[in-house]
Amino acid sequence: MLTNSIRTSNLAIDLLADSPASTYKKNNVVVVATGGTIAGAGASSTNSASYTAAKIPVDALIDAIPQVQDLANIRWVQALQIASESMTDKELINLARQVNDLAKRSDVNGIVVTHGTDTMEETAFFLSLVIRSDKPIVLVGSMRPGTALSADGPLNLYSAVALASSDTAKGKGVLVMMNDTIFAARDVSKIINIHTNAFVSQWGALGTIVEGKPYWFRESTKRHNSSSEFNIESIEGDSLPLVGIVYGANNMLPQSYLVLQQAGAKAIIHAGTGNGSVADYIVPTLNKLQSEGVQIIRSSHVPQGFVIRNAEQPDDTYGWVVAHDLNPQKTRLLTALALTKTTDAKEIQRMFYEY
Numbered sequence: 001m002l003t004n005s006i007r008t009s010n011l012a013i014d015l016l017a018d019s020p021a022s023t024y025k026k027n028n029v030v031v032v033a034t035g036g037t038i039a040g041a042g043a044s045s046t047n048s049a050s051y052t053a054a055k056i057p058v059d060a061l062i063d064a065i066p067q068v069q070d071l072a073n074i075r076w077v078q079a080l081q082i083a084s085e086s087m088t089d090k091e092l093i094n095l096a097r098q099v100n101d102l103a104k105r106s107d108v109n110g111i112v113v114t115h116g117t118d119t120m121e122e123t124a125f126f127l128s129l130v131i132r133s134d135k136p137i138v139l140v141g142s143m144r145p146g147t148a149l150s151a152d153g154p155l156n157l158y159s160a161v162a163l164a165s166s167d168t169a170k171g172k173g174v175l176v177m178m179n180d181t182i183f184a185a186r187d188v189s190k191i192i193n194i195h196t197n198a199f200v201s202q203w204g205a206l207g208t209i210v211e212g213k214p215y216w217f218r219e220s221t222k223r224h225n226s227s228s229e230f231n232i233e234s235i236e237g238d239s240l241p242l243v244g245i246v247y248g249a250n251n252m253l254p255q256s257y258l259v260l261q262q263a264g265a266k267a268i269i270h271a272g273t274g275n276g277s278v279a280d281y282i283v284p285t286l287n288k289l290q291s292e293g294v295q296i297i298r299s300s301h302v303p304q305g306f307v308i309r310n311a312e313q314p315d316d317t318y319g320w321v322v323a324h325d326l327n328p329q330k331t332r333l334l335t336a337l338a339l340t341k342t343t344d345a346k347e348i349q350r351m352f353y354e355y
Contacts, residue, residue: 027109027165029072030102031157033058034080034087034095034123036116038153040145051145053083053116061114064146065154071212072110072165077102084116084123084141089336090238092123096130100232103133110136110164114157117141117190117198120176124185125330128174128224129337129355130232136169137225139185140177143196152179152196162212169214172206173224182207184220186355189327191303202304202325223354230337240336241266245328247301248272254285266343267295267335271328276300276307283313290319295345299323299331309349321349 033039035054039061042051058076068074079098080091095113102108115123124139131137140160142153160177163169174185178199187201207216223229244260246252248271260268268289272278276298278286286296298320300307306325309315315322323331334355338348 026072027167028107029074029110029112029161029164030108031058031062031074031076031112031114031161032079032095032099032102033061033076033114034084034091034116035082036084036114036118036120036141037145038114038116038140038142038157039081040142041147042145045147045149047145047148051147053145054081056146057081058114061146061153061157065158068158068161071158071161074161082116084119087116087119087123089240092126093232093235093238093240095123096127096232099127099137100131100133103131103135103137108135110166110169111138112157112160112164113137113139114160115139115141117143117178119329121185121188121190121199122329122333124174124176124188126333128185129228129230129334130235131174132226132228132231134171134226136164136166136172137174138164138169138177139174143194143198155180158212159209162209163214166214168216171226172216173220175206177209180209181205182209182214182216184224186220186222186224186326186330189303228355229341235340240333241339243267243269243332243336243339245269245271245332247328248277248279250279252279252282254282257282257285257289261289261292261294265294266339267297269297269299269323269328269331269335271299271301272307274300274302275305275312276322277312283318286320287318293343295335295339295343295348296320297323297331297335297348299326299328301328303327319345321345321352324352326352 039056040051040053041055138160144151176183176188242265244265246256307322309322
C-alpha cells in the first residue's frame with residue numbers, strides 16, 4: 001500500500017510541475033488524502049454513526065465541492081486509504097515524508113491532509129514536530145460520512161482549503177480545521193465521538209473560518225515546524241523507538257509495564273489519574289524499569305490541566321519525566337522523537353516544556 005501511495009504522490013508532483021505557479025493568481029494547494037470518515041460511506045442517509053470509513057477517493061471528495069476551485073489551484077494525492085485507528089508509525093513517517101517533499105516545492109503554497117478523526121490530533125502533532133516549513137499545513141476530517149444527512153465533511157474540506165491557501169496562515173504551525181474552528185496541532189484533542197463539535201483545545205482555538213475567511217485570535221508560543229529541533233529528513237527507516245502507554249486506574253498490575261519492557265519499549269507513558277498520579281504499589285516497578293534504562297514519563301488521562309513536576313511523586317529523585325499538558329498519545333510521539341536524540345531524562349524534560 002505504501003509503495004503505491006508513493007507512486008501516486010510522484011504523479012501528483014509531476015502534474016504540479018506542468019503548471020508553474022507564475023501562471024496562477026491564486027495560491028496552489030495540494031490535498032493529501034489518507035481516508036477516514038471524511039472519505040466514508042453509510043448504507044443510508046440516516047447512518048451518521050455507523051458506516052465504513054475510507055471508501056471515497058480524493059478526486060470524488062473534491063468534485064463534490066467545486067467551489068474550492070474558486071479558492072486555490074487544487075491538485076491531489078491519494079497517499080493512503082485507511083481508517084485512522086489503523087495508522088502506525090510506519091504510515092505516519094511515510095506520510096510526513098510526502099508532506100515534507102510537497103512543502104519544499106516552490107509551486108506549492110499550502111497543503112491539506114484529509115484524515116480520520118480518531119488519530120488526527122496525533123498525526124497533526126507529529127507533522128508539527130518534524131516538518132520544518134512555514135507553509136500552511138492543515139489537517140481536516142469529518143464526524144459524519146459524506147452520505148449522511150447534514151454531512152460535515154464538505155464544508156470542513158472547503159474551509160481547510162481556504163485556510164491552506166491563505167497567506168495569513170503562514171508560520172502558524174500545523175493546523176486542524178474542524179467545525180469552523182482553527183486549532184493548533186499541539187493543543188487540539190478529540191473529546192466526543194458522535195457530535196460535529198468533537199475537537200477542543202483547553203487553551204482555546206487559534207481562530208475561526210467564516211465563509212472561507214480566516215479570523216485569528218491567538219498564536220501558539222510553543223516550538224513547532226521551523227523552530228523544531230526534529231526533522232523528518234533525519235529519521236532513518238520507517239519506525240520510531242518503541243514507546244508504550246499504560247492507562248492508570250485503581251487495581252493496577254505491575255505486569256502491564258513489564259510486558260512493554262519485554263516487547264522492547266524504550267519508554268513507558270504512565271497515563272495516570274489526576275496529576276499523573278502513580279499508585280504506591282506501582283512505584284517500585286517503575287523505579288526498577290528506570291534503573292534498567294526504560295524512561296518513565298508521567299502523563300494524565302484527565303482531559304484538561306497539566307502534570308506538575310515533583311507533585312505527587314519526587315520526579316527529581318526518581319529521574320522521571322512529566323508530560324506537562326500533553327495527553328498520553330501526544331506524549332508518546334514526543335518521547336519517541338526525543339529518544340532519537342537522547343536518553344537523558346533532563347533533556348527529555350526540557351523538550352516537554354518547550355514543545
